[in-house]
Amino acid sequence: DARVTQTPRDKVTEMGQEVTMRCQPILGHNTVFWYRQTMMQGLELLAYFRNRAPLDDSGMPKDRFSAEMPDATLATLKIQPSEPRDSAVYFCASGLGTGAGNTEAFFGQGTRLTVV
Amino acid sequence: DQQVKQNSPSLSVQEGRISILNCDYTNSMFDYFLWYKKYPAEGPTFLISISSIKDKNEDGRFTVFLNKSAKHLSLHIVPSQPGDSAVYFCAASPQGGSEKLVFGKGTKLTVNP
Numbered sequence: 001d002a003r004v005t006q007t008p009r010d011k012v013t014e015m016g017q018e019v020t021m022r023c024q025p026i027l028g029h030n031t032v033f034w035y036r037q038t039m040m041q042g043l044e045l046l047a048y049f050r051n052r053a054p055l056d057d058s059g060m061p062k063d064r065f066s067a068e069m070p071d072a073t074l075a076t077l078k079i080q081p082s083e084p085r086d087s088a089v090y091f092c093a094s095g096l097g098t099g100a101g102n103t104e105a106f107f108g109q110g111t112r113l114t115v116v
Numbered sequence: 117d118q119q120v121k122q123n124s125p126s127l128s129v130q131e132g133r134i135s136i137l138n139c140d141y142t143n144s145m146f147d148y149f150l151w152y153k154k155y156p157a158e159g160p161t162f163l164i165s166i167s168s169i170k171d172k173n174e175d176g177r178f179t180v181f182l183n184k185s186a187k188h189l190s191l192h193i194v195p196s197q198p199g200d201s202a203v204y205f206c207a208a209s210p211q212g213g214s215e216k217l218v219f220g221k222g223t224k225l226t227v228n229p
Contacts, residue, residue: 004159045217091159104150107152
């Protein structure tokens with residue numbers, strides 16, 4: 001049963017601390033997305049990668065957020081330092097992108113982040 | 117500025133009846149549209165999609181209609197079942213090979229037995 005795996009499922013941290021969220025995309029998928037869901041904004045794209053190269057991170061606050069793919073089986077999203085306004089559910093998704101668009105993204109279960 | 121709008125935050129229907137979820141978009145560069153379903157504490161699950169070259173796509177009980185001139189799409193579920201109760205997100209991606217999906221804020225569907 002292929003699925004996107006995210007860890008941790010829940011994270012509570014204090015303001016100022018570093019937070020790292022991890023994602024294992026579906027084996028064989030070459031495109032990885034990071035989305036953030038909040039009540040106010042809904043689902044927002046933070047960044048996405050194809051073949052491990054960042055293609056677009058325009059949705060991500062650059063001063064504190066960073067996204068990487070150390071290898072094809074791991075994507076990470078880091079927040080340093082974290083702030084209460086970062087509290088949200090962070091979703092990773094993967095897909096098989098061809099560069100022609102029309103990619104269906106398969107989502108993980110999300111990491112619920114609470115910054116106090 | 118919301119490029120994809122789902123103006124109804126919630127919808128309630130009786131089991132067996134039709135559910136119609138609506139979505140409007142403002143960006144004429146969008147050419148691929150998707151619907152996702154989301155249960156609590158889970159990630160969104162892909163449901164059905166449609167390319168801008170079509171005006172209808174059907175998959176079992178689910179049909180998506182696209183009206184490009186009105187920049188409007190809708191998802192029809194017939195017949196509705198209690199297990200369909202979830203939040204439904206409309207999403208769109210632009211031309212040019214980008215896989216970026218822009219999501220609406222979702223409509224919570226409740227199907228009553």
